Amino acid sequence: MNPRTILQFAAVTLIWGTTWIVIKFQLGTVNPSWSVSYRFLTGGLALLAWCALKGQPLTVPRRSLPFLFIFGLFQFVMNFNFVYRSELYIPSGIPAVAFALLMVPNAILAWAFLGRRISGRFALGAVLGILGVGLLFAQQLSLPGDRADTVLGLSLVVAGILSASIANVMQASPRALTFPALAGLGWAMLMGAGVNALLALAISGAPQFDPAPGYWLGFLYLGIFASAIAFALYFDLIRQMGPAEAAWTSVLIPILAMAISTVLEGFRWTPLAASGAALALTGMVVALRQPSRPAAGA
Template sequence: MTAPGEHGWTPRAIGGFALITLVWGSTWLVIKDQVGSVPPSWSVVWRFMLACAGMFVLALVRGDSLRLGRAGQRLALVVGVLQFCLNFQFVYRAEQFLTSGIVAVLFALLMVPNALLARSFLGQAITRGFLVGSAIALSGIALLLLHEYRLAPPGAQVPLGVAFTIIGLMSASGANVLQAGREAHRHSPVALLAWAMLWGVLADLAVALLLYGPPQFEPRAGYLGGIAYLALMGSVLTFPIYARLLRDLGPGRAAYSSVIIPVVAMLLSTLFEGYEWSVLAAAGSVLVGAGLVVALRARRPAQ
């Protein structure tokens, strides 16, 4: 059996890396449109109901076995709650208080908890270069948040948006590391994700009913198109690719996609949300990118 992170940067890994970077870079802006008149919890439910159905169909088309066994179902349950419930419940709420580009930049630090958790639970090493790069990126994040504070109108809840993003980030990181472990390698990534999405959407449904009561929906074309895009392109297409990257590269290096995703998200935020750049914001963005590149270029980067 292949050890986690053993394959490295194969053509398949590079192609998958490029695809998820482009798609996930655009999803942040689409999510922003999903948190308008419909409570965020219900938007998450609709997204993953469709994505779950699509993932099971994909597994059947591929001929993957859907039998996971008890250990596999336990893994799918935990991954589902962390990735497809807690992560997205908090990310959608974060975008009520922060621009989509800022949330994407904060998520660029996913590689940090991924690497730390991989060290603790998978025994994967962390280099000095990775730590230095992460520190540089954190200083850039601080400048971006300072810029956000200065532009925020009176009464804006920027700290709450940051807190929601961090909780979502840590939930996603836990799910990432679990998907790179030994038990995950025993199952098809698509089958495991299909069951994880099912458990996740059941948890999402419980949260939505508890917090907001009966189902809420918006029959607007943009809302419906956003649900379809996030479910099919942002979930069914990309999550199996990312799951394979987690296995082939390890959680730390798979999260290097977060270096480029914020660039796409910030450009779209500038075009469609009127994000206002300043010297502070530009300097913060440069530091984030430079820090993550330093971490990436470490001679033996954390896997």
């Protein structure tokens, strides 16, 4: 990798590895749907500003708007409402590790709807990863406290993964190639922000806001860095390295997230939890590792 690629890879890993704990500190006096709305209003505007700065198109064809609306509904409404609410019940590191296995439903849905083949190596890695996350879930269920709350938190994580996976497969469909990628993402974020605002109005009434610096700095960080900048950098990484190589960020992100959760949330590392995390990360490495290529002339 050249120095630019290394910096982009490190930036994406650092940003997305820290989002989980920042989300935790968004929870409190403000309804999660308002927080999600603020995040993607900020992210969508920032992404369109990025496009303007780079001289890229700001508009998308009108015929693409229904597709972008459905994509935004799964990615920026359902996914993030499930994720934010899950962290009311479980430590932030657990969703981070579970979401690293997003590649598993992605591969299954891409096989079912796009006809993409699943390799034996990927299937083996997926099985190891699922077993590892299962051990982490078992560890969380074994802790003292309200088991019903824990089950709810873990169920919300699964729902978030499935929502995000549907959106990911939509992005990989031929229809997604008919409009500018970053502009489309920006408009999908803005539409998602609008739906989240309507949802928040229905659930909790008038807009809520926490003036504490930790809150508004948090949603600015999540909107500008985690939503706009990180997505733009990640798409550029895919163009430079390829999707398989860029996906290696998903191995490093949960390691960072779990380390932060250990320091700031007091996550308890039992042998069961450590085994689960190790097995999940091993599964990701196996699934993402490309088969070795024969040397020239061999």
